[in-house]
């Protein structure tokens with residue numbers, strides 16, 4: 001049961017005497033390492049052999065020379081005489097503590113004495129950004145579920161949790177001066193059931209938002225587990241929930257005002273109007289996030305923003321003339337420049353989906369490249385830091401097999417082996433899995449979508465380079481599934497969904513991988529056109 005996931009290089013001495021870890025085993029550490037002490041259960045008052053946690057700069061320097069993230073380097077040494085966890089920083093010690101936890105028998109109760117094999121485990125990650133995006137806008141997850149998810153991320157050495165806090169279907173945080181965002185935008189009366197032409201809309205209240213105090217607590221909780229919470233507000237599209245509360249921020253001379261957050265799923269035509277009021281609204285939302293979250297990055301959205309309304313609105317046309325914007329396609333870059341500048345003024349870096357590459361990208365942006373390798377290459381060629389989240393490998397809302405037993409299949413099959421094939425450009429800052437929650441209305445459904453695929457992705461993000469043989473991962477996985485089961489995770493069994501995990505009769509919209517690739521090729525056409533135009537301009 002000692003197989004680690006992510007795989008950690010180990011030299012196990014099977015012949016040597018083992019270490020007995022008991023609830024009263026003392027843990028010796030300086031106060032700076034208290035998070036790791038807590039992660040190991042706090043330690044006890046026993047007088048026997050103990051666990052010692054130590055900071056060691058040299059480990060970090062050696063890892064950095066090898067092209068790894070030095071800060072998180074660690075070495076765990078186990079012998080009958082004691083355990084030593086050395087880390088290049090408190091984070092490195094924490095990663096080592098996580099490995100030590102994985103050396104326990106997954107089924108052993110917390111109060112049991114366990115025997116750990118003697119040996120050395122050591123490593124450092126390939127990438128500094130090893131993340132997950134959770135969509136809490138389509139379906140809200142209560143604070144306790146987010147805490148539990150942070151624990152699960154930490155168990156996999158993942159270090160970023162991006163919270164997708166707003167979308168057409170719901171707004172999930174407080175913004176001073178805009179009280180209706182939590183009174184009106186956080187609640188919808190009905191929700192789409194299923195996907196595709198046969199989907200229906202079913203009545204039923206879905207609501208929820210995080211108070212500022214709850215978010216502050218989550219930030220602290222995550223930090224103690226080596227996870228950075230990265231907030232995201234969607235601007236200037238995916239905005240219907242906000243427009244339901246503040247219709248004056250929309251393009252009021254076209255379409256009908258939203259009567260509430262959207263009850264359907266898909267790409268919504270509604271956008272912010274290109275006005276000073278919209279800019280002030282976006283700044284207020286960004287300020288609220290900066291006041292609560294301490295992450296270097298603040299998400300400003302930017303994906304799937306249709307120009308439909310800007311192309312139809314007389315008021316927008318007038319404003320575009322005043323601003324010197326030639327076409328409706330110049331409106332989103334105008335918003336982006338403004339919001340990026342505001343995030344920078346707050347001392348942070350804006351995080352945006354790769355659609356913003358269709359315009360000029362100002363200094364101070366990190367890109368989430370979701371539309372295949374094209375977006376990744378474009379960001380790299382322009383020297384913009386980029387996080388890989390290619391949908392075919394990391395969109396965990398996609399079905400896990402081609403079987404009709406998979407619940408509400410939307411998109412192409414993304415089996416475990418495909419997740420494990422994730423190959424990230426060495427020059428990327430890292431990668432993340434994206435968990436869109438249109439069809440994940442409960443904690444169990446989120447568990448099902450995430451695991452075990454997230455374990456595969458976590459290993460790829462930790463190791464970097466080319467994937468090791470999938471069979472190697474599969475050999476270690478049964479042990480890891482026992483860890484997940486012990487943590488109460490309702491993962492998808494390897495042989496298919498259990499009966500209660502299926503959704504018979506609820507329509508989906510499955511695609512082949514080829515069909516999805518063709519769709520993405522269409523989506524990135526503007527990006528490629530812009531890229532070619534820039535290259536021509538550079539040659540002149």
Ligand code: ACM
Pocket residue numbers: 303304353370
């Ligand atoms: C996205 O999947 N719309 C970023």
